């Protein structure tokens with residue numbers, strides 16, 4: 001996928017990794033970058049095209065897809081982590097919000113934008129997952145595990161429509177989501193750079209760091225033992 005001249009839509013493009021994606025695409029010659037956000041007033045990059053999009057709201061998704069009829073590259077970045085580490089005692093509403101945002105949000109935005117990308121002659125979808133796609137980690141981990149499967153399925157389903165699909169897998173990134181974490185964290189811009197390199201190369205998966213690569217390579221190990 002050629003980044004130069006692409007028209008990109010990044011969900012959650014107002015802050016964190018999404019903001020880094022917007023900057024990376026613009027710096028690499030994208031023709032237009034829609035920074036999609038629940039509140040478009042929070043998009044601060046003047047080079048970006050701010051657009052309203054709540055990935056859990058069907059009407060909002062439809063409006064955004066109608067407005068962004070020139071998109072060729074979709075980045076499903078928006079997500080929430082409600083830190084529901086207990087699947088038994090955790091708040092069910094929090095668990096539902098994580099699935100509604102991180103899984104159904106990705107699916108619904110993709111379903112709305114695939115016809116747009118196909119009508120523009122094909123393009124690419126990047127799904128931002130996590131190393132926690134492969135480790136048992138509460139509801140958030142479960143959403144990212146499901147996203148891995150969805151991403152793999154979409155890669156096959158969208159190939160005949162000339163749409164490539166890349167999954168991004170990575171450990172901690174230095175954003176609001178991991179503000180409570182004291183372990184080393186990646187610079188969001190470096191993660192965005194690695195992911196965009198992967199899109200440009202047509203990679204199925206981008207494994208950003210050694211920890212993620214080791215976990216991916218250990219998928220034959222009982223996951224509960226792996227985490228211990």
Ligand SMILES: NC(=O)c1ccc[n+]([C@@H]2O[C@H](COP(=O)([O-])OP(=O)(O)OC[C@H]3O[C@@H](n4cnc5c(N)ncnc54)[C@H](OP(=O)(O)O)[C@@H]3O)[C@@H](O)[C@H]2O)c1
Pocket residue numbers: 011012013014015016017018037038039042053054055056076077078079080101105128129130131170171172173174175176177178
């Ligand atoms: N941070 C990490 O350590 C880490 C590690 C691996 C993977 N990731 C993944 O990286 C991606 C970006 O996360 P981040 O670290 O940048 O998190 P973040 O700093 O918490 O930002 C989350 C973004 O998602 C948006 N968002 C949340 N719910 C939304 C909704 N319903 N509709 C539209 N946008 C919504 C937020 O918008 P508002 O400003 O409106 O809240 C914000 O732009 C996520 O997929 C995350 O799972 C993060």
